[in-house]
Amino acid sequence: MTSILSLHQQLILDHYRNPRNKTPLAHYDLQGTATNPLCGDEVTLQLNLEGETISKIGFEGKGCSISQAAASMLSTHLSGKTLKEAVLFVTRFRTMMDPSTEELDATLMGNLVAFQGVQKFPLKIRCVLVFYEAFQDAIKDRDQQWK
Amino acid sequence: MSEKSGLFDSEMIRAQFPTLSLTMSDKPLVYLDSAATSQKPVRVIEALEAYYRESNSNVHRGIYELSRRATEAYEKSRNRMAQFIGATSPQEIIWTKGTTEGINLVANSWGMNNLSANDEILLTTMEHHSNIVPWQLVAERTGATIRYMEMDEQGRLNLDNLEELCGERTKIVACTQVSNSLGTINPLEQIIARARVVGALVLIDGAQAVPHQPVNVAELDCDFYVFSGHKMCGPTGIGVLWGRKKHLDSMPPYQAGGEMIKVVQKHQSTWADLPHKFEAGTPNIAGAIVLATAVDFLEEVGFDAIKRHEDQLIGYALKRLRKVNNLRIFGPTNPDLRSSVISFQLGDIHALDVSTILDAEGIAIRVGHHCAQLAMEHLGVSVTARASFYLYNNYDDVDRLAEGLESVNRIFTP
Numbered sequence A: 001m002t003s004i005l006s007l008h009q010q011l012i013l014d015h016y017r018n019p020r021n022k023t024p025l026a027h028y029d030l031q032g033t034a035t036n037p038l039c040g041d042e043v044t045l046q047l048n049l050e051g052e053t054i055s056k057i058g059f060e061g062k063g064c065s066i067s068q069a070a071a072s073m074l075s076t077h078l079s080g081k082t083l084k085e086a087v088l089f090v091t092r093f094r095t096m097m098d099p100s101t102e103e104l105d106a107t108l109m110g111n112l113v114a115f116q117g118v119q120k121f122p123l124k125i126r127c128v129l130v131f132y133e134a135f136q137d138a139i140k141d142r143d144q145q146w147k
Numbered sequence B: 001m002s003e004k005s006g007l008f009d010s011e012m013i014r015a016q017f018p019t020l021s022l023t024m025s026d027k028p029l030v031y032l033d034s035a036a037t038s039q040k041p042v043r044v045i046e047a048l049e050a051y052y053r054e055s056n057s058n059v060h061r062g063i064y065e066l067s068r069r070a071t072e073a074y075e076k077s078r079n080r081m082a083q084f085i086g087a088t089s090p091q092e093i094i095w096t097k098g099t100t101e102g103i104n105l106v107a108n109s110w111g112m113n114n115l116s117a118n119d120e121i122l123l124t125t126m127e128h129h130s131n132i133v134p135w136q137l138v139a140e141r142t143g144a145t146i147r148y149m150e151m152d153e154q155g156r157l158n159l160d161n162l163e164e165l166c167g168e169r170t171k172i173v174a175c176t177q178v179s180n181s182l183g184t185i186n187p188l189e190q191i192i193a194r195a196r197v198v199g200a201l202v203l204i205d206g207a208q209a210v211p212h213q214p215v216n217v218a219e220l221d222c223d224f225y226v227f228s229g230h231k232m233c234g235p236t237g238i239g240v241l242w243g244r245k246k247h248l249d250s251m252p253p254y255q256a257g258g259e260m261i262k263v264v265q266k267h268q269s270t271w272a273d274l275p276h277k278f279e280a281g282t283p284n285i286a287g288a289i290v291l292a293t294a295v296d297f298l299e300e301v302g303f304d305a306i307k308r309h310e311d312q313l314i315g316y317a318l319k320r321l322r323k324v325n326n327l328r329i330f331g332p333t334n335p336d337l338r339s340s341v342i343s344f345q346l347g348d349i350h351a352l353d354v355s356t357i358l359d360a361e362g363i364a365i366r367v368g369h370h371c372a373q374l375a376m377e378h379l380g381v382s383v384t385a386r387a388s389f390y391l392y393n394n395y396d397d398v399d400r401l402a403e404g405l406e407s408v409n410r411i412f413t414p
Helices: A010-017 A065-078 A083-097 A106-120 A122-128 A130-138 B010-014 B042-054 B065-085 B099-114 B133-142 B188-198 B245-250 B285-301 B303-321 B351-360 B373-379 B395-412
Strands: A030-036 A041-050 A053-062 B093-096 B120-124 B145-149 B170-176 B201-205 B224-228 B239-243 B261-264 B269-271 B327-329 B341-346 B366-368 B384-388
Touching: A010 A065, A010 A106, A030 A130, A041 A065, A041 A130, A053 A065, A053 A083, A053 A130, A065 A083, A065 A106, A065 A122, A065 A130, A065 B351, A083 A106, A083 A130, A106 A122, A122 A130, A122 B351, B042 B065, B042 B285, B065 B093, B065 B239, B065 B285, B093 B099, B099 B133, B099 B170, B099 B201, B099 B224, B099 B239, B120 B133, B133 B145, B170 B188, B188 B201, B239 B245, B285 B303, B303 B327, B303 B341, B303 B395, B341 B351, B341 B395, B351 B366, B351 B384, B351 B395
Parallel strands: B120 B145, B120 B170, B170 B201, B201 B224
Antiparallel strands: A030 A041, A041 A053, B093 B239, B224 B239, B261 B269, B327 B341, B341 B384, B366 B384
């Protein structure tokens, strides 16, 4: 049985209380926004690019601990990746959160594996994915080249 | 803690609700979401099964005995509803899917044919979306204007400007009896009296009132009254629209199909008499029949006893919850103006986090805007957590909630 502890591991609480990259960028190349109307989660993220590489990432947001911790943790993974690598990474994350996904090589996901338990709570999956959706929104006009 | 007051034995009541003995997350379920939907007593569950085993057939169609049996039970339940809410005639009782469909029916059938550009619809900012959005759609199509009675900081309607808000342009006032998000009990008498002065019709949303208190539409002196079966121990998908016969007679059908017609010709048809004019298609027969069982159950327990129990419980809950650090309780501070709903915010912890942790303790509360975004806006929040109580809740439930909230505080306070 999933308990409070598996959902609210220290890691998630730490990122909620001390979010990384939660500073909007004054100048940015790409920006995206997403909301989760169910619990009012909001994330707006901004990316700076050097060539095709994400050189800096910043976000603003509000919402429950899961949505904001997921944003903070995902942001740390995307910084330094090329857009192509970042898309691959968030897609894998999206797959991990899909309730129909039973097995996935969790070692590829690093600390984001902390969110795997949320998979069992369909209403909260959307909280975890707000940042993912904001990222998709940010790259929507450049998305074609990776499809 | 077991409590008894008068003839009300809360343990005996609880024993009749099978879901209340379930465990969730390995803990006994504490169900505090009855404002969303109530749990069902054994009698209601068994009556549903009995209908499908012994009476199932379509109503008002077959001449065979089984169909007569279903039709008789179906119409008998309509009579029961009329008696239950003090309607003059069962013809004034229209079966609906629930409160939402009842309001949509009036907004469309009455609103589209009686409203025009200079008219006003008067609502309150504490309405459930189902008593706002249907009127917005009608206003858009007719050019009518929507105005609102506002709330004060305790979630009570501010009626100081009622005469200005409800004037000669006002054609209909649509107002909830009890707020689903704050629990406020509204002063309907004053609002309806004013509507009478200016000749406006009045629709009352009784979804949160009927489960908890006796309602008499004749005494209320309103024109339409709507409620849902599933919030009052009845099945889902069944509700009642009561309307004054003279209004219902003048209104065109809302949906068209079988059962609602007299004669169908190639280019025109004539409508069935009330109430069937508004009941196109095969209705929720089982739901309608079993709603009478739910009413029987509630009346046997007794609304006086239910009210006394809930008042005591809410009194205790407000007292106990005030001891929880950083808990902000919304709604009226005067318990007499409050039904059995407690909306709250725990410090700056997101309501979803609160409910997630309570869920792991087996405690079911509602989180969100409660389909009342205008009310949330008024409170300056986007969501709240809401615990709602019913006849089967007890002091233990309150204690478990308070302890759960205290553990949320511990988890989120570094």
